[in-house]
Amino acid sequence: MNLDAALNADLHCHSVISDGTLSPEALAARAKAAGVQLWSLTDHDEIGGQSRAIAAARAAGLAYLTGTEISVSFAGRVVHIVGLGFDHEAPEIVAGLRATRGGREARARDMAAGLAEAGIPGAFEGALQYVSNPDLISRTHFARFLVDAGHCSDLPEVFRRFLTEGKPGFVPHKWAALKDAVGWITRAGGVAVIAHPGRYDFTPTEEYALITEFMAHGGRGIEVVTGSHTPAEFVKYTDTALEFGLLASRGSDFHSPAESRTDLGTLPPLADKLTPVWAALAARIHH
Structure with missing residues (x-):
């Protein structure tokens, strides 16, 4: 080659x-x-x-x-x-x-709590449908859940509205x-x-x-x-x-x-x- x-x-x-x-x-x-x-x-x-x-x-x-x-x-x-x-x-x-990777599950639960306060309950369980291991859960898995559940039309909209700094579902990770x-x-x-x-x-x-x-x-x-x-x-x-x-x-x-x-x-x-x-x-x- x-x-x-x-x-x-x-x-x-x-x-x-x-x-x-x-x-x-x-x-x-x-x-x-x-x-x-x-x-x-x-x-x-x-x-x-x-x-x-x-x-x-x-x-x-x-x-x-x-x-x-x-x-x-x-x-x-x-x-x-x-x-x-x-x-x-x-x-x-x-x-x-x-x-x-450690701490991703705790971060994800905090993200879900923020989304629940914004009127979207069950986001942690919803995101878990897209990943087999909570240690690997990420914003992308939450985004897929929010699109499939009808809260947003596509992934870019999810990130704009919910998952970037200052938005309800954003939680920083170390x-x-x-x-x-x-x-x-x-x-x-x-x-x-x-x-x-x-x-x-x-x-x-x-x-x-x-x-x-x-x-x-x-x-x-x-x-x-x-x-x-x-x-x-x-x-x-x-x-x-x-x-x-x-x-x-x-x-x-x-x-x-x-x-x-x-x-x-x-x-x-x-x-x-x-x-x-x-x-x-x-x-x-x-x-």
């Missing part, structure tokens, strides 16, 4: 193990059918689906990198760090992610520190990547601070081509990767056939002048 920038790699998507709607096996089949050549399952703060994803990719004849997407707190916002190519059984990252998340990934043999940087609405100064602190802790990559970036942001973050000497990544951030605007494998390729993250992880690819 040629590991240049033209490779159809999709290194960011989610399964039912976190807040996606498809199983790891169904995602592997969908990726293969879409022409993906290198795939990674990057569930939120969770690596419990990695063994299944590796097996499913192998069965489909699909090259695979282990993955996760870790939520961290930075400059008063939640930033996501994707980890790729790490040992998914390394004790430190397993324990770190378990600690990060996420990992940037230093810890990058450390867990790198010490397990992987590469840390800043996910969808265009989503954070940082000022140039804040974005510079994020990138430089991330690199100081050992972070090496940035998502350039991703489902939430515009074509102009593809160009912007191509330049950012070159300016800072960062490896470039690519991924759809696919969650669901019904919800995601970008399907697996459908993004444009990275620019030829970039060094793709998968070139640095060739030895970590499962075949």
Whole structure:
């Protein structure tokens, strides 16, 4: 397999193990059918689906990198760090992610209480219909319940009305520190990547601070081509990767056939002048 920038790699998507709607096996089949050549399952703060994803990719004849997407707190916002190519059984990252997930059930019950005060009872039980484990419950599961129960027409409306800061169902969570998340990934043999940087609405100064602190802790990559970036942001973050000497990544951030605007494998390729993250992880690819 040629590991240049033209490779159809999709290194960011989610399964039912976190807040996606498809199983790891169904995602592997969908990726293969879409022409993906290198795939990674990057569930939120969770690596419990990695063994299944590796097996499913192998069965489909699909090259695979282990993955996760870790939520961290930075400059008063939640930033996501994707980890790729790490040992998914390394004790430190397993324990770190378990600690990060801890408290989700208590947070979810507080979210449900806020929604009940806003006239929507039963939201915790409703959200649980969309997730098997309360330790993994997230705002997305509440959003799906509110749409299916007829309180909102779609997920964006739910977040606007109920689940962002200052709204009735918003409860902050204590996420990992940037230093810890990058450390867990790198010490397990992987590469840390800043996910969808265009989503954070940082000022140039804040974005510079994020990138430089991330690199100081050992972070090496940035998502350039991703489902939430515009074509102009593809160009912007191509330049950012070159300016800072960062490896470039690519991924759809696919969650669901019904919800995601970008399907697996459908993004444009990275620019030829970039060094793709998968070139640095060739030895970590499962075949």
